[in-house]
Amino acid sequence: MSGAQREKHEAILDSAFEIFGQKGFYETKISDITEHAGIAKGTMYLYFKSKEELFIAVTRRDWETFLRNLSYRVKQADGLLPKLRQVAEHHLEYYYERKSHGKIFFHAPNNDSELMKMMHGFLTRYMAIVKDVLEEAGMPDPDFYAKAFIGMLDRLKMDILFEGEFTREELELRVDQTVRLFLRGSERELN
Amino acid sequence: MSGAQREKHEAILDSAFEIFGQKGFYETKISDITEHAGIAKGTMYLYFKSKEELFIAVTRRDWETFLRNLSYRVKQADGLLPKLRQVAEHHLEYYYERKSHGKIFFHAPNNDSELMKMMHGFLTRYMAIVKDVLEEAGMPDPDFYAKAFIGMLDRLKMDILFEGEFTREELELRVDQTVRLFLRGSERELN
Amino acid sequence: MSGAQREKHEAILDSAFEIFGQKGFYETKISDITEHAGIAKGTMYLYFKSKEELFIAVTRRDWETFLRNLSYRVKQADGLLPKLRQVAEHHLEYYYERKSHGKIFFHAPNNDSELMKMMHGFLTRYMAIVKDVLEEAGMPDPDFYAKAFIGMLDRLKMDILFEGEFTREELELRVDQTVRLFLRGSERELN
């Protein structure tokens, strides 16, 4: 693939990410994407075999970036608390930057086992990263704790995606709160 | 609406819940539902205005039951810990009973603002119930803690929905762990 | 299938025969056929699974009629010569009546093994009928002679289909000539 082709490949992925993100898989027409990309409908089929394949490619690229950045940030930080803060910050920032692309997280095509496998793989890799952080710190049952931590973070995405006025400051606050809750529990907050 | 009509209304909702749950909104055909209900395609339109309306009605009925049962269980329990245990158990049991209906949680119709509003309303009511429990116990920032608690629980639904071998015993174990983590944090588990 | 449905089924077959016959399989659009039948595009799919299936059904109906009529005519006639005359007349009349449907004989869909099998089956049945006539008369190697006789007839279809001015009288003349040639050869015509 030449340089120009790689660029167009990326441009289609960009447009697809944009439109799938706004409308979800089923409500998105190929023509929506190609018009947004400024190309003809047929051109998309030179780069991707089908609408499903395109969606998968978009999702894969997004997740790979997510995981790559997460790994990097976790590696840079030192100690359990800083590492967990990085995870939390990264997770929430990810959704923060995708405020207007919420649909992509909810409307993947059904019955597509390739996609399902891929998603499962990504979730596993995400969990593994967090699990490693916990394990390194000597946490018992790190599987469970990793899931719970990610769960707390993921629930907050709803606020970010659906509350228009969510600010960057609130984001930082949530990071603090979440990490604190995770480590120290809520009980001691009681009078 | 006569009694016979109410019965048919319910029968359609039952079939719709079944099929939407298995295939998701977009991959479900009206004819799938009406065949499963043993009625003619046109009959559905005597009871519901459109496919979207039917989906909304299904979702509403499911959520109302969810919230009603939750309220009841929380009211029965006494004290923070028992109440949180009820919330956790109820949440996980809900998914446990819907193991084979996972698609309904991921594939709602897009661009349907009525549904979006409704979903938001339900989430708010769910949160309010948990928030009340926390507030009653004197927890500060109960909004945040409620979200975090629900988030932890909701993350675990992935395991339930996608791991075939998830057992009832594991469910109880998760309830314990989650409540404990929520109250006491993970820090003290470290050596 | 109700009476009205059976009628529509036939009406679609009639239109399909008409249009496929004029344009061939590939140049025919489903909308050509449904417009000719005075129905909506989707309606055709209530009666036939696909364009291929429709074509197969059209072909099958035409061939079945062909073979049924042939059998009947051959049964009515008595003796080798009269029977062969019936075969020849029937064969040529068939094309004569389909002067304006020539394309259907040349443009079936490729790569459709069901159709291929069916065509082969019909040809075999056709040949078997002629073979029986010859065998009954004590002709040796009836397989070969049956093929040759049908071949002579079939070649003449080109004249019928592509020469606009082919008349009914010429048809009768060809019947005579063909049967005579088949039985007595051309040699004795030489001086």
Next chain:
Amino acid sequence: MSGAQREKHEAILDSAFEIFGQKGFYETKISDITEHAGIAKGTMYLYFKSKEELFIAVTRRDWETFLRNLSYRVKQADGLLPKLRQVAEHHLEYYYERKSHGKIFFHAPNNDSELMKMMHGFLTRYMAIVKDVLEEAGMPDPDFYAKAFIGMLDRLKMDILFEGEFTREELELRVDQTVRLFLRGSERELN
């Protein structure tokens, strides 16, 4: 046109013959042909105006060869019987060598009057050659006899094209039988 160009021209025709023969006109993509020829898609359009033109050129070349060879063989032979044997042998050999290219005979493009005219012209020339042979021998109504003879031969092509196990020996046998039937008729074979 330079020598190199003429070679490419021929190479495209060769590939087109191969692929059209295997898949028929409609199921063949230009890219199938150009890939088989090892050239770019656009290159084909430097040599032929369209897919139809290419098909016509392929057909013309094939038929011209057919007729040239036939003329030569007929000229070499001496007497009615040997000449007819040459025609029969040549006809059957033609299909025998094209066993794997059957589709080309059944799937020409429709609605292309140029092709139709050409085909008609070739058939006429073929018939004229046979007719001359018969006329020369003093056969009356040579038009009809020529058609009948070719018809017998052409029917046998079905066996050759569709019966995998058709051998060279069977071919010779068919030649004998066909010529004999044509000259002496089948009647005298009866007891």
Next chain:
DNA sequence: AATGAATGAGGCTTCATTCAT
């Protein structure tokens, strides 16, 4: 009220052809 045949808008995809390099 119930039916289910009919409708037809609309989307995905293919592929012959063009044209800038």
Next chain:
DNA sequence: GATGAATGAAGCCTCATTCAT
């Protein structure tokens, strides 16, 4: 001349919805 990326018209088919019975 040769390339092959890009184009976009065109067709098959689906399925939510309607309506005559």
